[in-house]
Amino acid sequence: MVTRRADAWQTAPWRQALAESFTQIDPLLESLGLDRTDIPALDPNPRAFRCLVPRGFAALMRPGDPRDPLLRQVLPLRVEHARVPGYRMDPLDENSVDHGQGLLLKYPARALLIATGACAIHCRYCFRRHFDYARLGTIEARHRFAIARVARDPSIAEIILSGGDPLMLDDDQLGALIERLGAIAHLRRLRVHTRLPVVLPSRITESLCEHLVGSDLAPILVVHVNHPGELGVEAEQALRRLRRAGITLLNQSVLLRGVNDDDRTLQRLSERLFECGTLPYYLHQLDPVQGAAHFQVGDSCATRLLEGLRARLPGYLVPRLVREVPGAGSKRPLGGMDARSETPIDECPSAFFFP
Numbered sequence: 001m002v003t004r005r006a007d008a009w010q011t012a013p014w015r016q017a018l019a020e021s022f023t024q025i026d027p028l029l030e031s032l033g034l035d036r037t038d039i040p041a042l043d044p045n046p047r048a049f050r051c052l053v054p055r056g057f058a059a060l061m062r063p064g065d066p067r068d069p070l071l072r073q074v075l076p077l078r079v080e081h082a083r084v085p086g087y088r089m090d091p092l093d094e095n096s097v098d099h100g101q102g103l104l105l106k107y108p109a110r111a112l113l114i115a116t117g118a119c120a121i122h123c124r125y126c127f128r129r130h131f132d133y134a135r136l137g138t139i140e141a142r143h144r145f146a147i148a149r150v151a152r153d154p155s156i157a158e159i160i161l162s163g164g165d166p167l168m169l170d171d172d173q174l175g176a177l178i179e180r181l182g183a184i185a186h187l188r189r190l191r192v193h194t195r196l197p198v199v200l201p202s203r204i205t206e207s208l209c210e211h212l213v214g215s216d217l218a219p220i221l222v223v224h225v226n227h228p229g230e231l232g233v234e235a236e237q238a239l240r241r242l243r244r245a246g247i248t249l250l251n252q253s254v255l256l257r258g259v260n261d262d263d264r265t266l267q268r269l270s271e272r273l274f275e276c277g278t279l280p281y282y283l284h285q286l287d288p289v290q291g292a293a294h295f296q297v298g299d300s301c302a303t304r305l306l307e308g309l310r311a312r313l314p315g316y317l318v319p320r321l322v323r324e325v326p327g328a329g330s331k332r333p334l335g336g337m338d339a340r341s342e343t344p345i346d347e348c349p350s351a352f353f354f355p
């Protein structure tokens, strides 16, 4: 029995797709008709946070373009090793709010569980890129702890599965977790923060959808898309499957220099998300994590971009521009309607450059 389950686990199409991902930079560049000489700033051997890119995601990049906005998100650069003041290993002080075993109780009524440390892609700007997932103990122990902790706190109405990427758990693990969370009477909503519908759309199977809607909890899935080019045909189909199953779909993006720091791109992203049944939720200002400073967009520029979006889109397609401030009681909004930005629009660096 055990063997049969292990086999099924390993031969799931999405597991195979994951196993075929690019883990070295040269074959990825080669698939795009590029080589190291096209990108002098490249770090060909990133040690601490390795290169990881699913083939399907790479296939959405423009061949021959070293400035491609999807490539930019996963391309290791030497500048990541630079020490920039204010950029830290743990930018959100998560170690200080971690109540043990990866359950973060930072905001009222919500608990966030680092369900697994694994991801299907390594985004260079990730705020948890230095997170020591190993110290959280085994996945089983972590899940057991979270279920017990949430069960004895009636103020918690929503559980957020995060990571890593919680959909990297296999169906059995995820199904068992959701079933046990669903049995907690005061818990109302199940939220999943994931990038897999866009970076590994084959993960979104009918059986996964059944697990997500299979408890008494109202299911919400917050996907992570930064650029409209990430929403190819397969991602669209994956999101449609989730919608058909009755799951509320939202998106969060990170504002990234050289990727999505112009209002036309952000406009197209919102429109494309809507076509895929997904509403924009958050546009995050970059968390100051060591190694990601080259992605930073200034606040006045960010505010300008948002004004541009407000001028062109219906209100429900304008994401909330926010920054996470350690110790604050919620994500902090930037650029309200009355916010004045003093920076002229032409000071917003939208052109890509290699630092």
Ligand SMILES: *Cc1c(COP(=O)(O)O)cnc(C)c1O
Pocket (backbone or CB within 6 Å): 104, 105, 106, 107, 110, 111, 112, 160, 330, 331
């Ligand atoms: C972002 C976050 C949440 C969710 O915040 P919302 O504003 O409800 O989306 C909850 N817990 C933690 C630890 C978070 O970082």
Ligand code: SF4
Pocket (backbone or CB within 6 Å): 118, 119, 120, 121, 122, 123, 125, 126, 127, 128, 129, 163, 164, 165, 195, 224
């Ligand atoms: S998928 Fe999310 S958690 Fe994983 S590397 Fe990317 S941003 Fe970080």
